[in-house]
Amino acid sequence: MPLIALAPGVLYFPGAVNSFVVVGRETDALLVDTGLDDSHARKLLRAVAEAGLVPSGILNTHSHADHHGGNAFILGRFPELKVFAPPLEDAIITHPILEPLTLFGARPPRELQNKFLLAPPSPARLAPEPGLCRIGGADIELIEVAGHASMMYAVRVGEVLYATDALFGPDVLTKHPLTFCADSGLQKQSAAKLAELEGVRTVLPGHGESSDDLAGMVAVNLASYERTTEAVLDAVNGGEASIDELLARVCGALDVEMSNAGAVLLNRAVISAHLTELLESGQVEMKVLDNKLIFSAQA
Known part of the structure; x- marks a missing residue:
């Protein structure tokens, strides 16, 4: 499956988790979220190569296994790449046992040490603070959207917003009415904050299809989050x-x-x-x- 263009130099690879790709200098390609496992990562690398691009860096928007599980495979092919992640999330990506340990409250039994909760480790470092920055040769804007995870960054490039798991596609919300969150209050605040962004033409959620209706997607997500509270x-x-x-x-x-x-x-x-x-x-x-x-x- 090829990369899908959202705007010049802004693409994504669809899957159970979407991978966002931002073109930087010449053929540089910043990979934002690498999927659950080697299978997704292998397909992502193939699509990037077919587009004439070369990975120049990895940004994980947060530390859930389905967003950084492909790091290890990609680093095996491109060991020089640097991995960036928000505060706290970088520690979990580096030491993934923290995720199932935190959920279980102790050393997790073997059944909980699976790829959905325990991704292979990769050496993550702190991403720049929210705002305009350059990672892997790509110019992007990081937007703090904590709530789904303890810390999380959405990524904006011009008129395109990769909302990661601050927003979900409507079909995903229907299929999974209990949307995961570390802080439900912050989850709602972060979603509402995205609705205030001006000039966004296309929004891509971490799970689901892209849309040209940011306000509508935010409204659907806020309604779903509030239904869970109720x-x-x-x-x-x-x-x-x-x-x-x-x-x-x-x-x-x-x-x-x-x-x-x-x-x-x-x-x-x-x-x-x-x-x-x-x-x-x-x-x-x-x-x-x-x-x-x-x-x-x-x-």
């Missing part, structure tokens, strides 16, 4: 419960079926993030009861 609040209003009990209630309400331990941990984190938002807004309270952490509606 579902968590409804679950709490159904009677005091633990996080795992609330997770089961929310999955039942949103028709989510979990079939593996990784899905449970990821969705459990989503519930936790929205519970924190509800605690901070005074709609929910937390207590310890019978040696369990219990959440209930604010009296």
Whole structure:
């Protein structure tokens, strides 16, 4: 599959995770997000070569395995490349065990040490601070969009915005109603901030198809994020419960079926993030009861 042009010198490679490609000097190609695994990375490199380009650097917008899992394969072919990532995210990319360790709360069992939660390590360094910068010979603008991850950068090149996982395509939101987040409040703020950008003609989400309607995509995402908050609040209003009990209630309400331990941990984190938002807004309270952490509606 060839690279798809969004504007002169701005392309992407579609997949379960989109890889954004920015042309710099002559044939330099900055690769933004390298996909889940070697298979995606191999296809990405083939498409880049067919376009007459040569990788000049890697930027990972955040540290989730599906966005940096292809780094190791690409570095095996181009060992001179430098890998850049936002603060905190660079540490996880360098030491990927931090992701499943954080989700599980301890050394993760083997079932959780898979490519979806544990990518191969790659030596990441801090990306420049948000704003205009040059990476791998490409001139880009970094925009802070934390929330989905502890820190995350969207990338703008002229009239094109790669929103990464600050925004998702509508079909993706329908398929996965529990959108992952580390901070649901920040997730909403970051999405809303993108709607204020002027002059964006095309927006590409990390997952899903490109669109010429930034405001519409933001509105769909904000509505989805808010539905999750409301579902968590409804679950709490159904009677005091633990996080795992609330997770089961929310999955039942949103028709989510979990079939593996990784899905449970990821969705459990989503519930936790929205519970924190509800605690901070005074709609929910937390207590310890019978040696369990219990959440209930604010009296």
